[in-house]
Amino acid sequence: MIDSAVGITLDTSKPQLMGILNVTPDSFSDGGLFVGHNKALTHVELMIEQGACIIDIGGESTRPGAKTVSIDNEIQRVVPIIEAIRASSQYTVATIPISIDSSKPEVMAAALAAGASMINDVRALTLPGALEVAANSDVPICLMHAQGSSKTMQSDPQYNDVVADVMGFLQKRVSVCVEAGITRDRLIIDPGFGFGKTLNHNLALAQNLDRFQSLSLPILVGVSRKSMFGAILNAEVDERLYGSLAMTALLLNKGASIVRTHDVAATRDAIKVVTAMLDTTI
Ligand code: 8Y4
Secondary structure (H helix, E strand, O other): OEEOOOOOEEOOOOOEEEEEEEOOHHHHOOOOHHHHHHHHHHHHHHHHHOOOOEEEEEOOOOOOOOOOOOHHHHHHHHHHHHHHHHHOOOOOOOOOOEEEEOOOHHHHHHHHHHOOOEEEEOOOOOOOOHHHHHHOOOOOEEEEOOOOOOOOOOOOOOOOOHHHHHHHHHHHHHHHHHHOOOOHHHEEEEOOOOOOOOHHHHHHHHHOHHHHHHHOOOEEEOOOOOHHHHHHHOOOHHHOHHHHHHHHHHHHHOOOOEEEEOOHHHHHHHHHHHHHHHHOOO
């Protein structure tokens, strides 16, 4: 159980859903900001109704090759949405835990001040100042593994032993966090599917996800619609749901406890079925 003073309670004794809300301009492109906010709020409410217990909000596209976004730009994209969610009558911050998907300490701090209650950092608090912002907060933190920057990571990723290397990195980042005063009960680990990994690296990590359980921390997985399914299925982004669900089911069997997804209702059903099966005793 991860508990923090700002309200988020992640019951990691059963798998939880993290719904993705993208606030990059291309995701809510029609009309002005107001329309964008309403669309975002509607999407958040839908994901909550479908069973998401965390909403992950990111203003920087971390897709391979994406342009970098300035600090001010990223804050301008993310903070008004968080404020709009907070201001909406139906849900309070306590009932909609918001995760800020950012690596920039300034963005994390602004998002936390606006009501975010979790940090999701694909760079595992490696940017200067990020560790301090996290340590000065009391929210859960997801430490994700990535190799290389978003510009270079998919060019030629190399590992000695992808599973051991990723586990070693996460173990080090956990130690750094603990030394900085972040208690272990706030930490979540994530192998970072698709971030500086070939198809083979991704499949090896998935096959061996159970080994990450030795770190004794909740494991978050984000495979939703990723390019590995494009490669396996020869399918476009909007045709990757069934593949994503198949892998999600096996990752749950190997100990994943938080699933980050675009498709909340479908993933909820997959979680229910897998949990029913895993919990059955004869
Ligand atoms: C289609 C669909 C094409 C998705 C690309 C993508 C993770 C994450 C991302 C993850 C954690 C993405 C912010 C990449 N992936 N955070 N963030 N774990 N913790 N790409 O796997 O969804 S963004």
